[in-house]
Amino acid sequence: MLVCHYIGNEALGVATDSSQQHPSQKSRYWRWLQYIGGALIVLLLLAERVGWVPLPILERLEWQAYDLKVRGTLSEQADPSLAIIDIDERSLYEIGQWPWPRATVAELVETLFTEYDAGLLGIDVVFAEPETALWQQHWEELAREHPQLNDLAPPANGDEQLADTLADYPVVLGYYFQASRQPSDPPSVGKLPMPARVEESTPLPFPTPERFTANLPVLQQNALSAGYFDNPRVDADGVFRRVPMLQRWEGELYPNLPLAMLLTMLGQPSITPMIGEGAGVSQLEALDVGGFEVPVDARGAALVPWYGPRGHFDYYSAADVLEGRLEPGALAGKTLILGASAPGLMDLRSTPVGAVYPGPEINLSLLAGMLHQSIKAQPPWVLGFELVSLGSLGLLMVLLYPHLNAPLLLVVSGVLLATAVGGNLWAWFQGLALPIAGLLLLLVAQMLWHLAMNFLRETQQKRWVADRFGQYIPPQLVEDMVESGESFGLEGEERELTVLFSDVRGFTAFSESIPPSELTEVMNRLLTPLTGAIHQHNGTIDKYMGDAIMAFWGAPLHDEQHADHALEGAFAMLAALEDINREFTAEGKPALAMGVGLNTGPMSVGNMGSSFRMAYTVMGDNVNLGSRLEGLTKAYGVSVIVSDTTTEQAPGWCYRRLDKVRVKGRSTPLWILEPISRWESLTQSQREWHTAFEQAMDLYHAADFESAERAFKALPDQDDAPTQMYLERIELFKADPPPSDWDGVWTHTEK
Template sequence: MSRVYAKKGRWLQWGGGMAIVVALLLDLVGCMPMPFLERLEWQTYDSRVRATLSEEADPNLAIIDIDERSLYEVGQWPWPRSVVADLVETLFDTYHAGLLGVDIVFAEPEGTLLKQYWQRLVSDYPALEERGPPDSGDAVLADTLANYPVVLGYYFQASVAEDDPPPVGTLPAPVEVNGGDSLSVPEPERFTGNLPELQQSAMGGGFFDNPQVDDDGVFRRVPLLQRWEGELYPSLPLAMLMAMIGGPTIEPKVGEGAGVAQLEALDVGGFEIPVDNQGAALVPWYGERGHFDYISAADVLNERIEPEALAGKTLILGASAPGLMDLRSTPVGGVFLGPEINMTLLAGMLHQSYKAQPPWVAGAELVSLALLGVLMTFLYPRLNAPTLLAVSVGLLGITLGGNFWAWQQGLVLPLAALLVLFVLQMLWHLALNFLTESQQKRWVAERFGQYIPPKLVDDMVHSGQGMSLQGEEREMTVLFSDVRGFTAFSETLPPAELTQVMNRLLTPLTGAIHAHDGTIDKYMGDAIMAFWGAPLHDIAHAEHALEGAFAMLEALDDINQIFIHEGKPALAMGVGLNTGSMSVGNMGSSFRMAYTVMGDNVNLGARLEGLTKAYGVSVLVSEATVQQAPNWCFRRLDKVRVKGRDAPVWVLEPVGQWRGLTPGQREWQAAFDEAVAFYQAAAFEKAQAAFAALEDQQDPPTQLYLQRIEYYQETPPPADWDGVWTHTNK
């Protein structure tokens, strides 16, 4: 039954393990999406980003910040276009900046804005009406932009509502992309661009929106191209890069993924930018917010910074002031400025430090997940819990190490599905191992509880003591018992009742052995073989065996009272005990095994049980057992040579524990030992007198010795007689 259950448990482990693998594979191929895996993948990606921030800023990149101090000194936003023109002129004429990207859109004519503002002002101050509104600064700003390398920003809108206005402003010139018609990039439904005169005067333009924000609202990848009316337009960082290197034609690089051609990278004049199939690049985070230099726009306008501070630098104009703050959630911070994200993208392009996720990654994840899943499914059921944990930790360490090494090389390999695979496989197999082990322990307890005391079975299950079924040598005590006269007793009973009587007899005898931590080896008809000291070690095995033997005699007395009441004859029993080195373990054949003891000392125990009838006593022990039971009182019965053993041994009868003996019992035991000593010395007259003094006790060994002495007086033994009595029967 245990083997059948183990086989069923193994199939259950295999089935559950494969179910885990199949579920994860179905998620990867999109047949059974599990959103929690996608979110876990995002979290593992964010953790790797935060763990590898360089914190080394490029000194040639900086952000011109419209901060709170700038609003305080210059005025509330929007500033007059002439002020913006002054800011641009100062950056290039005074500080000799290299390139300026503008993360702000100028969508409405300043004249319209001034007119609205002027009307509100006149309603409060009518006297100002005669002066008329100030002149628009759009022309001034347009003239300024035409003289310097400035890239303006604008934004697309992925979808529109019914009440949204039509597109505003104008777009810059599209970029040239070889084979651009085949690219699958975002196609927005609306845009908000700069005034035509401003955009036409600028060196270029790029969008700063992101239609590919993940569902948790975090910026992780940003599209570099979007399609409007069939033409492709670059992001602000890409437009700035193209402005720096002369506006080359973009060359898409295509790789193989899932058996089809997929966009893998964009080559921009030798600058290769890894992208996904939608043309989006992973943001190459360098540090937390404030990683790049922030320079207040007010300090630039008032020329409060060092003349060489901005020389030749690439700049982005943006806002951090409250109310104007362009905030985003990112892996490196929940509050991150949009201009700094664009600067981070540009830095990645310039330093070629982008992370790549090529098309083949999906296939590699699928294969690795399948291989690892199958390995775990069929390997883990063969491992115990500690080994399973060790193997899992090892495999997980290799996986994490390889993933992190790939990350350092610029490759982003998926991790979430593998982590879930490890956790679920480990938990599943540990749970099944625990269940299987519990069931096996219960099965062992139920089966071996018939032979081993329940307390001992419980100790075997819960102790940390190593136990082996392999044969080993141990010092133990063995017990043999046999009911005398049972054959004649059984002949008077029908077979059905005989079985019932046998069970009634053996049950309390077995209980007496179990009560004193003995292990039943086997039943041989009405005979019992038991031992102490295995499978658990027992340093007091001899004393426990003696206690068990006397408990068996008491149990037999109780049974006899019932038998007599039923009209059946009373039964007697002989018990033999021997202590010594024995071989214990699982022994037998390939068809049947049994946990048993073997050896010469086991045979001697059986011989001692047979001698109890010859001496007319209930219990006989060897001298080896006496040495292991100092709390017990014994009387020496005889020095004998048993069948099958040449060396003579002393056989002794346990009288009882010393603490329970009366003074009279102690004196009688001492007198009997003295009589035996006279006999062993061949002083038969003294021995006869000593035994005769004990004859009134109706003691069978005393009667036996008187008969022997009478024999030796008539037929004296040889001069070299050693006092040993040889028994020829078992």
């Protein structure tokens, strides 16, 4: 029809410029284009859901939507019968680095059951290698060299000691499988436990690893059972969301650690797979474990039920258990998992409720979900339900949206969006984890497509009217704001700048004195005026590091007085902190102190980072020195310390020399100074005090310690921290004089 119309116009010699076509005629073309585009969006999403057209972005959106639902519906109800025995940093500090002697582990296990009456212990650690004790290896040689040792019994075997302990108490060990194996990998080590009893009519698609690392046979034979703690089903973004309940090794099925603990608690019942029907296919839907139903997907993986952020369950330090510091009965009857949260032991995972989450708490969450029957289900009919939802909602939008104007289209889209989200959340609270990303993407894509088409259609109509009335409507110009051809890539330029580092002292203790819910507000109240003080004096904020601030002067805009302005900014920050402290003390909060370090020198400045994220920042040795100077403020008991290069660039200020030092990471000594005030602001008494202090410093550096001591003691302010520091140093040097070539440099070995 369109072709015939075109040929007819050409034959008649009629102009076919689209601007001459009537708006009503062009509106029909646009509407058909809306129908076709909307239908293609629906077909594309349906094809993705059945696996014909992969859309990785949709999978990632689904993960993000799932994570939002998890974080938004955390129960925060901890099960008091479940707890973690934590190999934390304090345990490593008190007991020693991991791995601990097997005798220590045996003592820990025995203490849990004999002293604290624990109910069941799962161990989220594998003991794959025999303990090698130097005394055992060389006992005979030592006995020959020292005959008196023949009367002593050789050292006890730690593995046998631990095995004997495991035999006396209900303990479930841990081990791990590997999904793939490299040619260089050693063969499997250790001994697997007895497999689970699973009533399979046909083999189900559980993961099939290629290697395992299990416990020593002597340990496994004495333990009740064991379960693996690896997860071959981590999503592509590295986040733990689901965990396979069983893995198949040489035809037998083995449970993960939480399932092995549940089986132990129930007396090792059989596991019955529950097969469901949905979308015309049969697939695994759940596992029946002694009457406990565990919802799983088609490959036997269960969604981890998250109850709260890290630390939701009770944690007990392993050191406290060994040292008997827990209250009697604190662990009575509890089901425990022994594992590590110390960062150095690498048992930390990324989860929907935290980027750094201890592996033992993941296992305990899964065990809690099985016990409380709170694991979300994704039954086989979910795919069919999603296809029907996408198809019906998509058809509605394809037919309806082309007839709606922009405001009404937004209203209808909002109603549909609220209905989809509300229904999905309702299903979530009913225990169903239904997909939502496809519906959301469909709604957004349809809304944007039809809004764009409406805009283009209205633009064409306005253009036709303008042409008809002889009005010239110029196109909108998009101005390029780039004023030069310079690249904003990874390279930087070198400039002389002044860098500032500030850190609030005692903020950790301060934050512990307030509820966590108030911490964000307090941080904003603290950082906002400090940032304002920097901006007020032409400073550039580089970054925030908790309660610490890094800033610099002299870039991006050139500033010939960058050192002077940096000093003004530092004193403005101190004044702002005084105002903040008045508010805090009035609210019953402790006052805060702050240390500021300033250094001036050549630095590299510019857009630095990666193709994923850029930051306008400064780098170089002089930046590191500024950080070191901030760290020295506490040692010298002053609020601001600057380098001698800063004083050279800001001669209008009065400084007192604090010390000639060699800081960590630099071999060249330098003078560090404390800015007092601008020279014109000094009172006569301040000038006299400054002169007297400098004279005392000259005597000290001339090694005339007797005279220097009298000079420092003659200063009017004896509570001054640097004065007291030098009096203490002089006492040391009087008792132990420095060498004749002493240069007065004090070396700092800490940052």
